[in-house]
Amino acid sequence: MSLQIITQHTLDGTHSDVSARALANDVDVQTLDLEGLERIDLNFPKFTDGRAFSQAFVLRRRGFSGDIRAHGDVLIDQLLQMQRSGFLAQCCALTKTLHTAKNY
Secondary structure, three states, X not given: OOOXXXXXXXXXXXXXXXOEXXXXXXXXXXXXXXXXXXXXXXXXXXXXXXXXXXXHHHHHHOOOOOEEEEEEOXXXXXXXXXXXXXXXXXXXXXHHHHHHHHOO
């Protein structure tokens, strides 16, 4: 499975038929109700803040099989760790970053 790079995306699931929820990186995902959720958007406020990696890992351990997407300040070097943690997509806005990510 490869990590998908997305350039256009609505964070809260609006304008979409997908049941999605955006989470801050300090939310305890152990207590999150996963029923009916198809996508969870996790936030990286700074590239040095890796709590979203832990959130993704815990969500997968809890059995969440939907789409987990990363938003925020993510470096190209973090893409492999994102894939290992359970992310399916990373949302980026910069064309240069997108080009680099596809060739990583």
